[in-house]
Amino acid sequence: MASCPEHATPIGHGIWVIDTGYQRPMFDAAYLMVEQGRAAFIDTGTSLAVPRLLETLDAAGVARDAVDWVIPTHVHLDHAGGAGTLMAELPTAKLLVHPRGARHLINPNVLLGSARAVYGDEEVRRAYGTVVPVDAGRVIESADGMVIVLAGRPLTLLDTPGHARHHHCLWDERSQGFFTGDTFGLSYREFDTPHGVWLLPTTTPTQFDPIALHASIGRMLAQQPQRMYLTHYGCIGDIAKLGRDLFDQLDAVVALGERIRLQQLAPDERHTALTNGLSALYLQRLERLGSTLTREHALGLLAMDIELNAQGMAGWLDTASPVKP
Numbered sequence: 001m002a003s004c005p006e007h008a009t010p011i012g013h014g015i016w017v018i019d020t021g022y023q024r025p026m027f028d029a030a031y032l033m034v035e036q037g038r039a040a041f042i043d044t045g046t047s048l049a050v051p052r053l054l055e056t057l058d059a060a061g062v063a064r065d066a067v068d069w070v071i072p073t074h075v076h077l078d079h080a081g082g083a084g085t086l087m088a089e090l091p092t093a094k095l096l097v098h099p100r101g102a103r104h105l106i107n108p109n110v111l112l113g114s115a116r117a118v119y120g121d122e123e124v125r126r127a128y129g130t131v132v133p134v135d136a137g138r139v140i141e142s143a144d145g146m147v148i149v150l151a152g153r154p155l156t157l158l159d160t161p162g163h164a165r166h167h168h169c170l171w172d173e174r175s176q177g178f179f180t181g182d183t184f185g186l187s188y189r190e191f192d193t194p195h196g197v198w199l200l201p202t203t204t205p206t207q208f209d210p211i212a213l214h215a216s217i218g219r220m221l222a223q224q225p226q227r228m229y230l231t232h233y234g235c236i237g238d239i240a241k242l243g244r245d246l247f248d249q250l251d252a253v254v255a256l257g258e259r260i261r262l263q264q265l266a267p268d269e270r271h272t273a274l275t276n277g278l279s280a281l282y283l284q285r286l287e288r289l290g291s292t293l294t295r296e297h298a299l300g301l302l303a304m305d306i307e308l309n310a311q312g313m314a315g316w317l318d319t320a321s322p323v324k325p
């Protein structure tokens with residue numbers, strides 16, 4: 001086995017976490033799972049991450065034709081943008097994707113269009129590189145409860161809408177963990193304290209649905225997982241406690257949205273109210289966890305999430321009827 005690559009860490013049960021390099025270190029992960037010489041990638045990062053993924057495969061001593069699966073949790077570009085570029089390097093792999101996402105990886109034009117609408121042309125080019133289509137003949141659509149097998153290791157797909165309707169999560173019985181994509185929130189390592197880790201729910205555009213998200217998180221927690229493999233970022237434990245906290249924050253975010261809905265603000269004012277409200281909520285949670293980061297540092301690390309979460313909440317307020325407390 002070659003030496004450990006700079007951007008990847010083995011974390012037990014044949015699983016490697018790979019830092020894709022998107023945005024900043026320890027922001028966006030892809031995972032490699034190796035079982036008896038066969039392998040699967042779960043999430044890929046962008047096309048710019050593919051050299052890191054292949055370097056990890058080499059370090060794990062796995063040949064490219066021994067990769068059976070590439071499994072994006074959903075088709076947002078920080079999770080699946082590199083799928084086509086990666087698949088081109090893996091001659092025998094199948095791409096397993098949610099049925100609502102499959103067509104967008106076969107023809108990524110719609111995906112690129114919506115990314116440009118959110119981030120702008122230049123940022124899409126800088127952050128995502130080239131998005132290569134995946135050959136339709138190599139694509140398999142998942143179904144809720146479907147089990148795939150990696151060299152005898154069962155992996156179960158769960159349909160998990162709420163962050164996006166094209167989102168599935170992957171249950172690994174061996175490690176008693178879910179690969180959660182964005183469904184079980186975000187947890188950045190900069191916010192870890194001696195009291196634990198901080199997890200915040202994603203409420204990003206364009207398909208945020210708090211009721212569906214609550215149900216999807218509940219279905220995962222019902223398995224009593226010991227760990228969650230988050231794309232943003234890494235493997236976390238203490239799941240029962242964090243699950244309760246995530247529900248609590250989701251309720252707080254919904255209550256914030258409903259308060260702002262009643263104010264009937266103009267779009268600009270509403271956006272400001274949402275970003276201010278979310279910032280206050282996040283800072284309060286960090287303080288409660290004993291975080292010693294300054295307010296400026298914390299808000300700087302969360303700037304993109306605050307902006308996108310506010311945009312996603314505005315979209316939800318525009319399309320959904322009020323949620324009763």
Ligand SMILES: [Zn+2]
Nearest residue numbers: 074076163182
């Ligand atoms: Zn996403």
